[in-house]
Amino acid sequence: MPELPDVEGFRRYLALHGAGRRIKDVEVLDAGVLRNVSGAELRRELRGCRFGEPCRHGKWLLTRTDGPWLAIHFGMTGSLHWSASAEDRHRHDRVVFVLDRGELRYRDLRKLRGLWLLHSEEGVQRLLANQGPDALSVSRVELSRRLSSRVRGLKSALMDQRLIAGLGNLLVDEMLWHAGLAPQRDTKSLGPADLGTLYREMRSVLRQSIPEGCVPSKPRWITGHRDADRRCPRCHQSLRRQTVAGRTTYWCSRCQH
DNA sequence: CGTGTTGTTCAGTT
DNA sequence: TAACTGAACAACAC
Numbered sequence: 001m002p003e004l005p006d007v008e009g010f011r012r013y014l015a016l017h018g019a020g021r022r023i024k025d026v027e028v029l030d031a032g033v034l035r036n037v038s039g040a041e042l043r044r045e046l047r048g049c050r051f052g053e054p055c056r057h058g059k060w061l062l063t064r065t066d067g068p069w070l071a072i073h074f075g076m077t078g079s080l081h082w083s084a085s086a087e088d089r090h091r092h093d094r095v096v097f098v099l100d101r102g103e104l105r106y107r108d109l110r111k112l113r114g115l116w117l118l119h120s121e122e123g124v125q126r127l128l129a130n131q132g133p134d135a136l137s138v139s140r141v142e143l144s145r146r147l148s149s150r151v152r153g154l155k156s157a158l159m160d161q162r163l164i165a166g167l168g169n170l171l172v173d174e175m176l177w178h179a180g181l182a183p184q185r186d187t188k189s190l191g192p193a194d195l196g197t198l199y200r201e202m203r204s205v206l207r208q209s210i211p212e213g214c215v216p217s218k219p220r221w222i223t224g225h226r227d228a229d230r231r232c233p234r235c236h237q238s239l240r241r242q243t244v245a246g247r248t249t250y251w252c253s254r255c256q257h
Numbered sequence: 258c259g260t261g262t263t264g265t266t267c268a269g270t271t
Numbered sequence: 272t273a274a275c276t277g278a279a280c281a282a283c284a285c
Binding site: 032075077092109110111112150151152153156245246 | 273274275276277280281282283
């Protein structure tokens with residue numbers, strides 16, 4: 001799932017259930033999701049700490065505590081789940097934070113990414129050193145400058161977290177469809193009008209996705225049509241399905257140029 | 258058994 | 272150098 005809207009949803013979820021809560025215990029059920037720390041160290045470092053307000057950069061969720069920082073990257077299948085009790089745990093719950101009210105679980109089927117523990121704000125900065133500006137806060141001028149700086153495929157550039165942080169496969173297909181731009185266009189071929197439209201549609205898709213906590217299926221969006229009729233919701237032509245930038249891409253060759 | 262999956266990284270190639 | 276390609280990671284569902 002996780003692209004910017006999903007991770008923003010997890011940030012709000014963590015703010016609701018975790019912020020201000022004390023971590024009574026940490027149960028590492030599968031250390032395969034721990035990236036720079038052992039299960040024993042994570043438990044030792046976080047037990048007794050209190051979660052602070054979480055923040056987000058691109059697809060990274062970060063939270064300080066009154067001890068170390070915790071950073072989460074959800075990969076393709078990570079999620080957070082709070083429960084009032086220790087019942088009903090899921091088999092893909094990999095780490096459980098037992099709180100002074102309920103427990104918060106990091107669930108992840110594929111374990112492609114996971115949890116990092118950082119001992120300082122500098123450690124967090126180092127972790128995010130290669131990330132571009134967040135897609136929600138980047139300015140129109142900055143987006144244009146970054147896209148135009150190199151010759152690249154448009155979809156490849158938008159998915160590159162070093163250029164812009166937070167956009168993934170579904171978001172990019174959706175915003176390109178709204179903007180009427182073909183995914184394999186070259187960034188250097190975009191004029192000022194194209195870049196303006198792209199920026200506007202990126203903001204629009206993000207703004208409408210965040211309250212849903214995902215890229216939603218809407219009547220005039222293509223996301224819901226990938227697995228359904230595979231037709232363009234605007235002109236009803238069959239959507240093209242092809243690999244672009246290494247990812248399965250849907251687009252409309254009549255509406256996107 | 259083969260295919261596909263909303264992410265990232267790395268080795269190898271153009 | 273820059274950009275691209277495919278594999279790897281891991282665990283399924285169909």
